[in-house]
Amino acid sequence: MGELALTPDPDASTEEYRAEIAEAVRALARSRRPHQGFDPAYGGEGDVGGVVAAFQMLGHGDLSLLVKAGVQWGLFGGALQALGTARHHDRYLRDMMDGTLLGCFAMTETGHGSDVQHLRTTATYDADTHEFVIHTREPGARKDYIGGAARDARMAAVFAQLVTGGPNEVSQTHGVHCFLVPIRSEAGDALPGVTITDCGVKAGLNGVDNGRLVFDSVRVPREALLNRYADVSPEGVYSSDITNETRRFFTMLGTLVRGRISVAGGAASATQKALTLAVRYGETRRQFSDPATGEEVVVLDYLVHQRKLLPALATTYALQFAQNDLVSQMHDLQKPGAEPDEERQRDLETRAAGIKAIGTWHATRTIQTCREACGGAGYLAENLLPALKADTDVFTTFEGDNTVLLQLVAKTLLSDYGRRVAKLDLAGKVRFGADLVAGTVLERTGARSVLRRGDLRDPAHLRRLLVDREEHLIASGALRMRKALAPGADQFAVFNGAQDHLLAAARAHVDRIVFDAFAAVADRHPLLGRVLALHGLSVIEGDRAWFVEHGYLTAARTKAVTTAVNALCGELRPHARELVDAFGIPQNWLDCPLLDGERTRPTEADEQHADTLTAVG
Amino acid sequence: MGELALTPDPDASTEEYRAEIAEAVRALARSRRPHQGFDPAYGGEGDVGGVVAAFQMLGHGDLSLLVKAGVQWGLFGGALQALGTARHHDRYLRDMMDGTLLGCFAMTETGHGSDVQHLRTTATYDADTHEFVIHTREPGARKDYIGGAARDARMAAVFAQLVTGGPNEVSQTHGVHCFLVPIRSEAGDALPGVTITDCGVKAGLNGVDNGRLVFDSVRVPREALLNRYADVSPEGVYSSDITNETRRFFTMLGTLVRGRISVAGGAASATQKALTLAVRYGETRRQFSDPATGEEVVVLDYLVHQRKLLPALATTYALQFAQNDLVSQMHDLQKPGAEPDEERQRDLETRAAGIKAIGTWHATRTIQTCREACGGAGYLAENLLPALKADTDVFTTFEGDNTVLLQLVAKTLLSDYGRRVAKLDLAGKVRFGADLVAGTVLERTGARSVLRRGDLRDPAHLRRLLVDREEHLIASGALRMRKALAPGADQFAVFNGAQDHLLAAARAHVDRIVFDAFAAVADRHPLLGRVLALHGLSVIEGDRAWFVEHGYLTAARTKAVTTAVNALCGELRPHARELVDAFGIPQNWLDCPLLDGERTRPTEADEQHADTLTAVG
Known part of the structure; x- marks a missing residue:
């Protein structure tokens, strides 16, 4: 390439x-x-x-x-x-x-970005002409931010509420379906009834022509409906094997999971590139002198600089392994001849949502840190970081807003949990209740932490902590949500009051999955064990208040976590270059003045001059 | 304007x-x-x-x-x-x-951005011609990122090592001084000996022409030296009232504190604008329905959306009050006829460094959050957030890298602390020693938290916690740094091992100063008390692990902090618009399509259509 x-x-x-x-x-x-x-x-x-x-x-x-x-x-x-x-x-x-x-993919509307089940564009079947009429019925139903729409796309895959039943019968809406709608002539002009406008300059990704589409009763043949999951007969009779409208819609959406997985992959690549640049710069950039030697210190030797880059590097490794798992899981499910497997598909969608959210937030944060770690040089376009930062920013939003995606994950976790509990026999339910009560007691006394001693770098120990947190947050989240089922409960208020809790549960779940993906391969290289430990420990450190608050770690133990993170930063520092080189980014994709220092380390002549300057100073 | x-x-x-x-x-x-x-x-x-x-x-x-x-x-x-x-x-x-x-301000060099005391450009006095020779002696001594240099500046204030003593005597370096050096003719051409290059496109601030300057033995008259603090006689004799070179340099730098304060102010304004946009958008944007009413919920009614914006809003208030204090303190010290006051000047510099660092990081984080809170719309240039984000990014770097600035703050805190301890008589020192031991014991037993009960919203209580953290971190930091003084100690290793501790101490100090600035005015409006509480509690929540680890709060208490933050978010939600309006940003500086929803709330007709659509669905 x-x-x-x-x-x-x-x-x-x-x-x-x-x-x-x-x-x-x-x-x-x-x-x-x-x-x-x-x-x-x-x-x-x-x-x-x-x-x-x-x-x-x-x-x-x-x-x-x-x-x-x-x-x-x-x-x-x-x-x-x-x-x-x-x-x-x-x-x-x-x-x-x-x-x-x-083509382009016209799902998002100005008024509905996250809640795409409630898009407002309509596709009304006209049984007289055997056509669908695609129509933008209100300003908020305008298709918005559509990549490819402003300049290049000839056709749009338009998501719209499918309506059957003509003027003489009661009309019926069957939910959102996808239609192939030509939008532009070969000459590039908007087709009759289609109004195309340009979203203009964006924070990044300006090589992509995002635009807006408004349809004024645009007619397309009946066959324009992408009819794998539902169809309309020439006479206007709607049919689908999936009778529940919501389930049908999410089944269709689920087939498009590849987009979300691809965004997570793109975010991973961009993060790896930013870290490669920052680590390599950090190995040549010197600032301030060691008082003992008088020599200027390479900035990556500073603990705080290591802290900025190395835990992020470890997590980037973890996310890449999780991404690899995700891709192969998707491949197994979608390869030609694969048997449909609803449960695995659902699991794939949940993982994809979670890893996309955690991975793109990690990208935004890490690329920002890398920019700062390269100082003024990181701000220059010639040094590649500005484009990485600007272009990836919207990854947290498109293919699903991250917060909404984590809510989706939480919802799945809670319903899975509910099913597990429902399957318990009476004795199981009693034990389950007892567990929760015992849990509360343990929480109060901090006695749980007795169980959580062990080598802080031991993957099994780290995993146990991540699992503890995940299970605790899901079980207690389920308990809170049960209140929403009480008669007269204000469901929205109950849900909203627990929203931060549910997101924490989703994060904990994704953290555990990502850790597992890394742990499964950590024996492939002697360095990886320590990278895994740094990843796990820095995740725990970031949420260490939670572990203390819920009795899984003592305060003394969380301090030891911080100490261990610092120690691992020091141990991995000499291997930082090797670790970023392993991302395998071709050198010509990295070439930029930022890395000139690798070629122009101070010459002996420079050093002598510097010594002279210091000596006479 | x-x-x-x-x-x-x-x-x-x-x-x-x-x-x-x-x-x-x-x-x-x-x-x-x-x-x-x-x-x-x-x-x-x-x-x-x-x-x-x-x-x-x-x-x-x-x-x-x-x-x-x-x-x-x-x-x-x-x-x-x-x-x-x-x-x-x-x-x-x-x-x-x-x-x-x-003009432009040519301090930073390619090789020295943070450690400006060790710039490598030289200004060597030639007693024969009564001139200074400005010279770039190595590639790293190139002046870099200089705003105004690439296009518009006619003159540069060049910072260079002042060297006296000609070829026949031993040369002497007196440290960095500032010289006025013409760089461009009236016609706009680089003057002889001056090579000007363009830094090119940057991540933001592209209306500013940053450039690079290389001097090849450029001669300027003796009078080009800005000689308020030091001078060179026509014969080449150097003189200064400040004999210590380091002290002299930092005295000169100190007079330039206004730049740092101005950057903090600019960051505050940009943050306020981003929050105004995001809060106002969050009040009109609706997504997903309340199951009870079927009505779509305004996104700012979601707890997690409040959590994203409202604590940041509260901290933005706090930082503005701290900025006001800083500006008036600077005004008192620098107004015409003001008496020099070394101690207050030093305090001003420390505050400025700290508030610049904390304020610009807050800006970067908050503006990013605001962009995400506005979804795809936040990514469009027309909606102003992209420029706010791209332009402010480098604020964390220029006028002093934030990490380096916090180190400066930490250094001052430790030396002040050292002086305080040195002043103690023997009894005091014994008590001081006893305190530290007692402190360790308290830390172990968590008994301190007994002392830290009280109304979580009470400013005095919040302040006590912030003061506890500040004092603890400074005292324990000083103890760690004492080891560097032990004979044979590796000073760099001791410092480096404690670097994260020192930065935490600096942050804690700035957090306390910022809180105090807000607390001093919080009675001016009935709402401000709650905004102050939200600010203080969210700062404590962000570092709550520390409070538990060091026995200042129990785990139960830190959970209560989170609960209180959530409650305050809910209480301040109805006032969010009022709070951003109080920033007083003129409407014409805010006008953008993002806020169109304020004018085009769904009309009754739209609502009826929506109802129909839902009813038939």
Whole structure:
């Protein structure tokens, strides 16, 4: 992918940048790499996991290209493949893969970003003409932030409330479905009834042409409905194997989980690149002298600098292993011929939501820290960090707002928990009740911590703590939510009062999953054990108040956690370069003046001059 | 300042943007507002505090203008005024104030950003010609990131090692001093011996022309030395009233404290603007329905959304009051005719360093949170948050890297503490020793917390906790640092091992100062008491592990802190709009599509349609 190592001119106009990215998308299509993920029957390779992994590699380069490719082959192509049927595949799949049909994914509306089940665009079936009428019925129903809409896309996968029943019968809404709607002529003009506007300049990702779509009774044939999960007969009769509307909608959404996983992968790549730059700079940059030697100290030798970068590096390792698991789990479920498995699909969606949220927040925080760790140099566009920061910022928002995603995770955790409890026999329920009471007592006396002694670096010990926290937060969260079921309870008030608790439970769950993914491979290299320990300990340190508050650690023990984090920072410091090199980012994707110090360490002549200067001072 | 409410085209080229900002700087000069801060003898008004407060107002507008103005009148003008003498003032002060002489402030070098005492540029006195020779002796001595250097500045205030003694005698270095060096002709060309390059596009602040300066034996007259604190006679004899080189250097630096205070002010303004946007958006944006009513919930009614914005809002209030104190303290010390007061000056510098660090980190974090709280809309340039975020990012770095500044604060705290202890008589020292031992015991038993019961919202109680933490961290930090004095100790290792401890002490100190500044005015409005409590409690909550670990709070008590933060979020929610309106940002500086929802709340017609849609669904 060397040809895709774009270094866009940071002073290019938006139009120039968009044009460059559009050209890169065409180059990517020519490479036939995107074909890899699609149905072999249409010239693809069915390697769903491989394409997501390749997509992640793009994240080491220009992120506008990553997102633009993600829109074309992940979102638009993904909807076409997963929600469409042969009639759509036959007609569009090859053109979509080849990039001769550029598409966009028109889900989000101005008024509904997170709550997409309640989108307001309508697709009303007209049985007389056998057409759907796509219509923007209010300002808030405008499709917004749609990547590809402002400049390049010819067709949109439009999500809209499907309405049947004409003027003479009662109309019926069947929930949100996806429709293929041409929006632009080959010449690039908006088609009749479609109003396209440009979202303009953004904080980042300016190579992507985000736009807005308003539909004024735009007619598309009945076949425009992507009808894998539901269909409308020519006469206007709606049918679906999934009778529950909500379940149907979330089944459709679930097939699109690849987008979320891809964003997590892109965030991981960007974080790895930022850390590579900051660690390598930190190994050459010197500031202030050691009083004993008079020599200026390399900044990565300072504890506080290590603290900024090394725990984040350890967590980046952990997230990459979790991402690998996620991708292979997805591959198993989506590869050609795979048997549908509802439970594993549900688990995949929960993991994807959680890892996307935790991973993109980690990216935003870590890239910011890396920028600061590189000082003024980190602020210059030529040193790559500004684009990494600006481009990844919206990752916490798109493909699902992180807070909303964690709520989704929490909801699943609580309902799984509820099912587990419901399955208990009477004796089990009594024991379960007793456990909770005993739990409260333990919490008050701090006696639990007696059980939580052990080597702080031992993965089993760290895991135990993470599991304790996860289980405790889920069980106590479930208890709080039970109140919402009491007669006369204000459900919203109960939920809202516990919202921070539920998010904490979701985080604890994701932390444990991520830790497990890392622990499973930590014996592959002698260094990894310590990286795992640093990751686990820094997660625990970050929430150590919780462990003390709930009696899982004593205050003395949490102090030892901090001491252990510091010690591990010191131990891993000599290996920092090796650890970032292992991310395997090609050097030409990293070249920038920030790393010039690696070539121009002070020469002997400089040193002599410096000595003279100090001597005469 | 209505005319300065710039809304630069986000798609303008760098050159267009720079030109627009340069024009705005001229407009600002014509307004004669910058004159306000300078010596009345030269047409100023001597209102040092007023000008810094006015500068902060600029922070509600375009931040490139803020920084460009800060370079001209704060840094360049400030150096000229504070380090120069009549010979410089007579010749340049009026032109500088009028903006007919545009200057830059050339301190930072590629190799030395934080450790400016060890800059490598030299200014060697040539007694034969009565000139200083300004020279860049190595690549790392290049002046870097200099605002104004790339395009507009005609003159630079250059910081360089002053060297006397010619080829026939031993040369002597007297430390860093400041020199006025012309760098560009009136036509805009670099002068002979001066090589100017452009730092190019940055993550933000692209209306500011940052550049690099390399001097090849550039000669300036002897009088170019800003000689308020030191001079060189025509014969080449160096003299200064301050004999200690380090003390002399930091005395000179200290006079420039205004820059740091101004950055803190700019960060405060930007934070206030971001919060105003996010709170107002959060009051109109609706997402997901209340199951009881079916109505979509305003996002600011969600606990987690309140948690994101309201504690940050409370801390923004606290920081503004601390900033007000800082500005008035500076005004008292720097106003015309003020008596020099070394102790108060030192205190001012420590406060300025601390509040700049804490305030700019708060800005970076809060503006990021506000962007995320506005979802996709927050990512669009038209909604102002992207510029706020990108432009303020470097505030954590320039005018002193925040980590280095906090270290400076810690150093002062420890040496003050050392002096206090040294003054104790023998009995006092014994008691002091006993205290520390007793402290350790208390820490182990957690008995201290008995003393720390009380109303969690009571300012006196909150203050006591903040003072406890500050004093504990300073005393125990001092104890650790004492080890560095032991014979044979590795000073660097001792310091480095305690670096995180020292930074925590500095933070604790700044937190207490900021709290005090707020507490002193909290009775001015009935709401402020609760805002103060939310600020104090959220600071304590953020570090609650520390309070438990050191026996100042029980685990049960820290849980109560979290509960109290949640409760206060709920109580202040109805007042959120009032609280951001009180920042007084003119509406035309806030106008953007993000706030359109305030005008276009769903109409009755929309609501009816929505009901219909729900009813038929």
